């Protein structure tokens with residue numbers, strides 16, 4: 033493993049103030065290193081601040097303490113991040129293909145040169161033929177897959193994914209997991225993946241970081257030494273079972 | 287902006303090619319009851335007039351109204367073509383300026399809080415003046431004619447456009463802003479790619495309200511002072527207790543309003559095709 037982390041998080045803190053003036057300490061003290069090319073998953077109870085953590089990394093939420101070091105030599109955090117949000121967040125007034133091309137326009141990259149890539153990505157997420165459809169003609173699962181294609185269009189080095197497959201049915205979800213691993217391996221991306229599926233986290237990741245309930249800290253960062261490339265049957269191995277138990281343990285769910 | 291418009295337009299064009307004959311047939315099928323109702327209403331009106339021997343200076347018969355509109359010998363006296371073109375010009379000018387001004391002001395006050403704090407109080411103040419009360423002033427400034435009447439139309443019609451557009455520009459899901467902000471979108475990109483298209487449905491509902499108000503404004507202008515226009519005919523005929531052209535005028539005004547409303551609705555469908563999907 034390379035010794036300079038792509039992102040190094042230390043003592044990260046976030047306190048929200050609600051409209052009624054109440055203080056909510058979402059993140060108390062988060063420490064996490066993410067190395068180039070790594071696939072890191074984050075699991076934790078709902079409301080513990082997983083989304084907040086991703087948004088801070090994307091510069092959408094201001095942190096209230098701690099530091100985030102980014103290896104700016106190996107990637108440009110202003111242009112080389114892809115964010116898949118919890119909701120699809122498609123623009124109603126754009127056809128599917130134009131939704132996928134949105135980041136290209138924002139980053140002022142030539143649109144025509146990316147058209148083919150957009151079509152490839154739509155094919156990749158199983159939406160070939162839906163280029164000209166409007167978002168409200170698609171099911172929720174299809175919309176989320178469009179949003180994944182959109183997050184990949186500008187070929188980001190770092191993917192921040194916030195429960196991206198949460199709304200998909202089990203079968204599609206498994207297919208998407210395999211596709212994601214393929215993209216990750218071929219395109220050498222670094223992925224930070226938030227999920228509430230423990231099996232999904234272990235199946236996908238090099239490392240699983242378990243967050244505690246609010247105010248949250250990283251309870252464990254579990255290395256997953258399952259061989260790659262992984263196929264779905266790895267989940268029936270005893271090794272996989274042990275890892276799952278460890279995660280459940282640290283979530284205090286046993 | 288051009289890209290946004292192109293995206294919106296390219297999707298609209300296909301809609302234009304829905305066969306027209308099919309639409310007409312479907313229209314008749316759907317609305318034949320209303321047509322029958324309308325004809326029945328006219329018949330009833332005629333019967334009541336004859337039956338109760340109602341004097342024409344109180345309520346004219348539908349035939350008299352029809353004649354005031356279409357019988358060349360009677361209608362010629364009213365110069366409908368000239369009146370309609372005057373009123374329509376006032377309405378059209380009023381509407382175009384209201385739409386343009388309304389959207390522009392909305393964009394300005396949505397763009398920065400400083401501009402908002404300067405423009406908003408002025409706007410609220412102006413809107414609280416009864417606009418009709420300013421008509422006599424316009425007479426002094428601009429004399430008789432199209433301009434003062436169009437101005438009255440603008441005065442009462444632009445405010446709903448401002449309010450609706452502003453609401454639309456600000457009614458953006460915060461998460462949609464995140465979507466472009468994580469890519470460090472510029473302020474104008476956020477505006478053009480997210481805020482403005484998001485506001486289109488709101489803008490159109492404002493424009494529809496504004497068409498109705500433009501008609502009202504133009505007619506009121508003509509009531510106050512004019513030498514042509516449908517409103518002028520209403521006032522002129524009132525002096526002569528000549529009711530058929532008054533009724534005819536009302537029908538024309540209603541038709542103008544309806545026509546303009548319809549036109550805006552067509553534009554709305556063309557520019558907001560994604561909403562059609564929802565309605566279907």
Ligand SMILES: Nc1ncnc2c1ncn2[C@@H]1O[C@H](COP(=O)(O)OP(=O)(O)O)[C@@H](O)[C@H]1O
Pocket residue numbers: 048049050056058076077078079080081082083084085246
């Ligand atoms: N903008 C905000 N204002 C106030 N509280 C917030 C805001 N965003 C998140 N929170 C609170 O912070 C906590 C963590 O939220 P979130 O990061 O969405 O959790 P998770 O994604 O792990 O479910 C929650 O308790 C939530 O209510």
Ligand SMILES: [Mg+2]
Pocket residue numbers: 082083084118194
């Ligand atoms: Mg969340």
